[in-house]
Amino acid sequence: MTEVLFYHLERGVLEDVLPGLLEKTLERGWKAVVRAGSRERVNTLDQYLWTYRDESFLPHASAGEGGEQPVWITSETDVPNNADLLFLVDGAAAQANTLSDFVRCVTIFDGRDDEAVSDARTFWKQAKDEGHAVTYWKQSSQGRWEKQA
Numbered sequence: 001m002t003e004v005l006f007y008h009l010e011r012g013v014l015e016d017v018l019p020g021l022l023e024k025t026l027e028r029g030w031k032a033v034v035r036a037g038s039r040e041r042v043n044t045l046d047q048y049l050w051t052y053r054d055e056s057f058l059p060h061a062s063a064g065e066g067g068e069q070p071v072w073i074t075s076e077t078d079v080p081n082n083a084d085l086l087f088l089v090d091g092a093a094a095q096a097n098t099l100s101d102f103v104r105c106v107t108i109f110d111g112r113d114d115e116a117v118s119d120a121r122t123f124w125k126q127a128k129d130e131g132h133a134v135t136y137w138k139q140s141s142q143g144r145w146e147k148q149a
Helices: 014-027 039-051 096-101 114-129
Strands: 003-009 032-035 071-074 085-089 104-110 133-139 145-147
Touching: 003 014, 003 114, 014 032, 014 039, 014 071, 014 085, 014 104, 039 071, 104 114, 114 133
Parallel strands: 003 104, 003 133, 032 071, 032 085, 085 104
Antiparallel strands: 133 145
16 A cells, blocks of 8 residues: 655745655655646746755656656646656645555645645545555644654
8 A cells, every 4th residue: 555644734835845855755766746736836836846946956847848757747647757656735636546556645735724634634534544554744843744643
């Protein structure tokens, strides 16, 4: 079964944590797909990942670009890079029964958004019911991730 991690943002925003998580993914030799809730958000993340830090490079692509990149950003269900890891951000949804295509799924949601929290709870139940291993991580007051469940 797939390992499903829920990352509950409390102190920062997605742009604060996604690049670091993607860097760790690539360090493991894995490929990732980042599924966002809208095409507009895909465009924003695509631009941001080129400029988030001057001294680093995070190879990625989105629709209309080369799908062979180790990080693929989309608002659809396409996975042209045969990703090991699925990131769900900004309200993007996944069918729990398709998670088995991935080693790991990371859902990042904003704890200050009631709808996002409700959607995460629903997805937690769905993933758990499908037999996936689920864990819940929350940001500490220092911004570190602490396992809660």
